[in-house]
Amino acid sequence: MNRPIRVFCVCGDSDRAETESFIEMHRMGIDITVMTWPGTASYEALVAAGVSTIPYVLKWKLSPPCIRFIRAELKRKQYDVLHMLDKRATMNGLMASIGIDIKLVAYRGIIGNLAYWSPQSWLYLLNPRLDRIICVCEAIRQYLLGLGMPGLRLRRDVPVTIHKGHRPELYDGEAEDLGQFGIPDDTFVVACTVRAVPRKGVPVFIEAISGLPAGLNIHVLMAGPKMDSKLHQKLVARSPYAENTHLFGWLRRLPWILKNIDVSVLPSLEREGLPRAMLEAMIAGVVPIVTNVGGNPELVVDGESGFVVEPGDAEAIRDRILRLYNDREMHRRMSATARQRVLTEFTVEKTARETIAVYRDLVGSGSNAN
Numbered sequence: 001m002n003r004p005i006r007v008f009c010v011c012g013d014s015d016r017a018e019t020e021s022f023i024e025m026h027r028m029g030i031d032i033t034v035m036t037w038p039g040t041a042s043y044e045a046l047v048a049a050g051v052s053t054i055p056y057v058l059k060w061k062l063s064p065p066c067i068r069f070i071r072a073e074l075k076r077k078q079y080d081v082l083h084m085l086d087k088r089a090t091m092n093g094l095m096a097s098i099g100i101d102i103k104l105v106a107y108r109g110i111i112g113n114l115a116y117w118s119p120q121s122w123l124y125l126l127n128p129r130l131d132r133i134i135c136v137c138e139a140i141r142q143y144l145l146g147l148g149m150p151g152l153r154l155r156r157d158v159p160v161t162i163h164k165g166h167r168p169e170l171y172d173g174e175a176e177d178l179g180q181f182g183i184p185d186d187t188f189v190v191a192c193t194v195r196a197v198p199r200k201g202v203p204v205f206i207e208a209i210s211g212l213p214a215g216l217n218i219h220v221l222m223a224g225p226k227m228d229s230k231l232h233q234k235l236v237a238r239s240p241y242a243e244n245t246h247l248f249g250w251l252r253r254l255p256w257i258l259k260n261i262d263v264s265v266l267p268s269l270e271r272e273g274l275p276r277a278m279l280e281a282m283i284a285g286v287v288p289i290v291t292n293v294g295g296n297p298e299l300v301v302d303g304e305s306g307f308v309v310e311p312g313d314a315e316a317i318r319d320r321i322l323r324l325y326n327d328r329e330m331h332r333r334m335s336a337t338a339r340q341r342v343l344t345e346f347t348v349e350k351t352a353r354e355t356i357a358v359y360r361d362l363v364g365s366g367s368n369a370n
Helices: 016-027 041-048 064-076 087-096 138-146 202-210 230-238 254-260 276-283 314-326 328-345 348-363
Strands: 006-010 031-036 052-055 081-084 103-108 132-135 159-161 188-193 218-223 245-247 263-266 287-291 307-309
Touching: 006 064, 006 087, 016 031, 016 041, 016 348, 031 041, 031 064, 041 052, 064 087, 081 087, 081 348, 087 103, 103 348, 132 138, 132 348, 138 159, 188 202, 188 254, 188 276, 202 218, 202 230, 202 314, 218 254, 230 245, 254 276, 263 276, 263 314, 276 287, 276 328, 287 314, 287 328, 307 314, 314 328
Parallel strands: 006 031, 006 081, 031 052, 081 103, 103 132, 132 159, 188 218, 188 263, 218 245, 263 287, 287 307
Antiparallel strands: none
């Protein structure tokens, strides 16, 4: 093949990391077309970067109009790879590509919710037509390889690990003043900024804070979708640190808010991928405390760039917070190491190179993409 690899990427509203990887692959010589939601920041960024972009809203897991739309595009241009970035994209894309000679690549960013006895799983990531499944962390790859039973498993070459990289310069700019959230200056700030579904373990975090010794100069910021639920409000109200705990739902400009945070805790109980909340925190120089779930230990090196504790262990979370509070030199050192780890190990350029390597492996080495 003496032309660039032609890739059709199908996704919903892609996150910033995915969008930047599309842009970087375009810069590296891949002939990439992205189908994504119009009117979003991601769509505008792709268009501004000169990436061929098709506006389309994916509404259903199996949508005949969507299947026809994708199939028409696949027939319009001789694509080499169909890269499907979410569940709707994958299920519709698999149907649309039946009978078309093209390599099929899917994505997985979380552990769980797949089973060989589930018909929907066979229409999704267990579909034997898939050539590769890009896993955002090694823990997900191992999970996929362990599914099924002898004689009924994914081929070992199908799941591959590619960490999702970020572009730190996107978060340049002045830090947000925490005073707007009721947090005074010159205080040690601990945050938990997640989408507060049960598996994220937010009550464990509240338990850890509640057991801190009285009188410490610590304030707590809790923010994210569903974070200000009635359950969390009730648990915080019972805490000795209730007056120092600031509870919100989703907040704009969170990456800039994080620049004035000292510690960020992700108390996940199960099914974690490679958490964007922690990547953004580490870019801001926040010291992470995460649980030994999913890709967390791949992101945070325990005792160097943060701490890794066992899920559900409120006492261990509390102990690590106190260590960092009492030893500001340790905090300073880990802050710098955490940021540097993202700058060197979780870059958009690395993600793009490794994704292109997957394409080349499937299509052949004769293409002229970098």
